[in-house]
Amino acid sequence: MDDTRLSDEQWAVIAPLLPPQPAKGRKRGQDREVLSGIMYRLKTGCRWRDIPKGEGYAAGSTCHYWHDRWTREGLWDGLWQSILGKLWAAGKLDLSQGSWDGSHVQVKRG
Numbered sequence: 001m002d003d004t005r006l007s008d009e010q011w012a013v014i015a016p017l018l019p020p021q022p023a024k025g026r027k028r029g030q031d032r033e034v035l036s037g038i039m040y041r042l043k044t045g046c047r048w049r050d051i052p053k054g055e056g057y058a059a060g061s062t063c064h065y066w067h068d069r070w071t072r073e074g075l076w077d078g079l080w081q082s083i084l085g086k087l088w089a090a091g092k093l094d095l096s097q098g099s100w101d102g103s104h105v106q107v108k109r110g
Contacts, residue, residue: 004040005056006032017082019075028066029058037063 006014011032018031028034037057041048048060057063070076087093 004043005036006039013083013086014079017079019073026065029062033058034063034066038067041067 014035015031021027033056037051037060040046040051040057041060041063048064051057051060051063053059084093
């Protein structure tokens, strides 16, 4: 399995786009390890609890909590748009390599 931990270069791009640590309430811990854990789960399809804690990844329960919270807060769309914008501005986004994915199912009537 390819390494899903964020490189220094990737982290330098993503870190400034994350919301600041909350002043009150639950702290995120190490954002880099949390994001690496989320990427690990997305790539491997494993259960949250199977993320290898202590190998550059946060605990699965921590990754799950912040994944869900950031999803509710719309973080992923903002990250996606920002990263695409940076790639486009640098001339590194090749739209000819994109693809659409979907499925069609017949709906029963009645």
